[in-house]
Every structure is written in C-alpha cells, then in structure tokens.
Amino acid sequence: MSKAVIDLRSDTVTLPTEAMREAMLAAPLGDDVYGEDPTVNALEAQAAELSGKQAALFVCSGTQSNLLAVLSHCQRGDEYIAGQDAHIYRYEAGGAAVLGSVQPQPLPFDERARLPMDQLPHALKEDDFHFASTRLICLENTHHGVVCPQSHVLEVAQFAKAHGLQFHLDGARIFNAAVATNTSLKTLAEPFDSVSICLSKGLSAPVGSVLCGSVDLIERARRTRKMLGGGMRQAGLLAAAAQLALSEQSSKLQNDHDNAKALAEAIGELPGVTMPTPETNMVWLRLDAPVGAAASDFAKQRGVLFGGGADRIRLVTHRNFSAEQIEPAAQVIRDFFNQVA
Numbered sequence: 235m236s237k238a239v240i241d242l243r244s245d246t247v248t249l250p251t252e253a254m255r256e257a258m259l260a261a262p263l264g265d266d267v268y269g270e271d272p273t274v275n276a277l278e279a280q281a282a283e284l285s286g287k288q289a290a291l292f293v294c295s296g297t298q299s300n301l302l303a304v305l306s307h308c309q310r311g312d313e314y315i316a317g318q319d320a321h322i323y324r325y326e327a328g329g330a331a332v333l334g335s336v337q338p339q340p341l342p343f344d345e346r347a348r349l350p351m352d353q354l355p356h357a358l359k360e361d362d363f364h365f366a367s368t369r370l371i372c373l374e375n376t377h378h379g380v381v382c383p384q385s386h387v388l389e390v391a392q393f394a395k396a397h398g399l400q401f402h403l404d405g406a407r408i409f410n411a412a413v414a415t416n417t418s419l420k421t422l423a424e425p426f427d428s429v430s431i432c433l434s435k436g437l438s439a440p441v442g443s444v445l446c447g448s449v450d451l452i453e454r455a456r457r458t459r460k461m462l463g464g465g466m467r468q469a470g471l472l473a474a475a476a477q478l479a480l481s482e483q484s485s486k487l488q489n490d491h492d493n494a495k496a497l498a499e500a501i502g503e504l505p506g507v508t509m510p511t512p513e514t515n516m517v518w519l520r521l522d523a524p525v526g527a528a529a530s531d532f533a534k535q536r537g538v539l540f541g542g543g544a545d546r547i548r549l550v551t552h553r554n555f556s557a558e559q560i561e562p563a564a565q566v567i568r569d570f571f572n573q574v575a
C-alpha cells in the first residue's frame with residue numbers, strides 16, 4: 235500500500251472536522267430562500283457580530299462573495315480599483331466585468347499587498363462622461379500568505395472616504411491575519427464597508443463564504459445571489475459546519491502558522507532558492523531557475539503535492555497537514571534541490 239499523500243497545494247483541501255459532521259447531521263433546517271433556515275440565520279448573525287457589520291450573507295464560494303460585493307457596491311459602467319495580482323481581479327474569471335459591466339482598474343500591489351498611494355489619485359476617474367465612474371476600492375488580507383498592514387488599510391480608507399468611494403476587503407484568509415497579528419476580526423474589518431470571508435479554506439468548512447456589510451448592501455447582495463442561481467434551500471446543512479469554522483477553527487490557525495515556520499526551517503537553505511520567513515500558513519520558495527514544474531513532478535512521485543509556477547513553489551499548511559509530515563515533506567524538497575544544483 236502506498237504511503238499517505240502529503241498535500242500542501244492549498245488549505246482548501248481541508249476536510250470538515252468530526253464536530254462539523256455531527257453538527258451537520260443535527261442542524262435544524264428550513265428553506266433559506268424563504269429566510270426560514272434557522273441554522274443559516276444563526277450563521278449570518280454570528281458572522282455579522284464577529285465582523286462588526288450590520289448583516290451577513292452565506293454564499294457558496296469566495297468568488298461569489300467578492301462578485302456580489304462588487305455588484306452591490308457598483309452599477310453598470312462603474313469601476314473598481316484592485317491589485318493587479320488580487321484574487322478579485324485576476325482569479326475570478328472577470329466576473330464583475332462579464333456579469334456586472336463593472337470595469338476593473340488594476341494597480342500593482344507591492345510585496346505587502348499595498349496599493350501605490352501615489353498612483354491612486356491618478357487611477358481615480360474624475361466626474362467626466364469620458365470616464366467610467368470610480369466607485370470602489372478593494373484590498374486583500376492575507377495576500378499570498380502575507381498580512382496587509384493595518385496602517386495601509388487606514389490610509390486607503392481615508393482616501394476612499396475623502397473621495398466618496400466604497401471600500402471592500404477580500405478577507406478570504408482574514409482570520410490568518412487576525413491570528414498572526416493578534417488582532418480581532420472586528421478591528422481588521424472596521425475600516426471596510428464590506429468584508430468577504432472564506433470558511434472552506436483553513437477554517438475547514440466543506441463549502442461556503444460569508445459577505446458582511448450594511449443591511450442595505452446585504453439586501454442588494456441577496457437579490458443578486460438569487461439572480462446568479464445562488465439561492466440555496468436547506469443550506470443550514472452547510473451553515474452548521476460554517477458556524478464551527480467561525481467559532482472553533484478560527485483560533486486554531488496558529489497551529490498552521492507554526493507548522494509553516496517549522497516547515498521552512500526544516501527545508502533550510504538551498505542552492506538557487508530564496509525563502510522569506512512565512513507570516514501565516516504559506517511557505518514560498520523563489521527559484522533562480524525555472525524548475526518549478528520539475529520540482530513538482532519530482533515531489534509528486536514521492537507523494538508530496540504542492541503548487542506554484544515555473545519560478546516559485548507554494549507550500550500551504552492546514553489542519554490536515556500534521557507536524558509529523560514536516561520532515562518527510564522537507565526531505566523531498568531538499569532532495570530535489572540538492573540533486574539539480
């Protein structure tokens with residue numbers, strides 16, 4: 235029998251906890267499109283409370299949550315500013331443009347997922363019929379496992395306020411930032427008009443995200459969710475697991491962060507590789523030579539999976555990666571680089 239695979243591709247591979255499975259079986263259910271699923275209602279109240287927003291909406295994915303945020307803040311012909319490398323711009327199939335006729339205005343993120351403050355005023359379109367109307371700015375925290383500094387968030391919030399813009403956070407992994415900086419979700423979310431949180435990544439729920447914001451915004455998002463076919467009936471089955479993601483799993487992410495640090499240390503210095511100290515649950519290896527695909531094939535044959543690209547490797551720690559797997563995973567990576575160097 236082959237050894238168990240060590241899967242470091244993403245924290246999305248986490249399976250629901252035993253407690254989640256039990257809660258799913260026991261959850262009181264109703265038709266959530268009628269607003270009658272008590273478990274969904276409880277989850278939405280819990281997410282609103284935790285994020286310090288008036289309301290929340292349970293949706294099927296982070297992509298849908300971000301899309302609903304853009305479509306709820308913006309009208310057809312409006313524009314949103316986002317990082318060139320932000321998920322909401324780059325990895326969501328152009329949904330806001332395709333489905334909402336909302337044009338993106340990407341700007342480069344720096345290494346800490348900061349937007350260039352000197353370029354923001356130029357990106358902002360003045361009120362002139364030649365231009366799309368700039369309506370929204372989006373940030374991401376964490377971005378590639380890096381925490382976006384709250385000082386930057388506050389600076390952008392001030393800019394947004396001064397120009398009457400809405401402000402959205404793609405907080406897919408916001409709890410990783412909360413744990414890494416020992417700051418509450420409420421504090422991190424406070425400067426934003428809306429926050430999207432993934433429950434199915436490090437938090438281990440099987441499915442789902444929540445979008446948090448004002449009552450008005452969430453009502454608009456609810457209508458658009460229905461339009462997109464995202465109205466789910468007895469969704470309490472999923473919300474039951476999501477409740478535990480927020481309550482029990484969010485504080486346990488420190489373990490993933492500790493494992494990421496230990497994994498980086500176990501890999502150590504390698505020829506042709508630069509590896510910054512991981513801040514949360516992602517270890518990045520920057521490669522001098524474009525050997526990412528070869529490294530990935532080599533590791534896969536030895537039962538270790540990871541992602542990345544030609545010039546980088548991404549190792550994501552999560553609840554279903556244990557401390558005992560650190561050394562075997564590190565060994566495979568060391569073997570590859572010591573062999574090709």
Ligand SMILES: *Cc1c(COP(=O)(O)O)cnc(C)c1O
Nearest residue numbers: 295296297298321374404406432
């Ligand atoms: C994963 C992710 C999303 C999208 O979540 P899905 O549930 O996979 O659609 C959005 N933003 C960021 C930063 C993510 O990492």
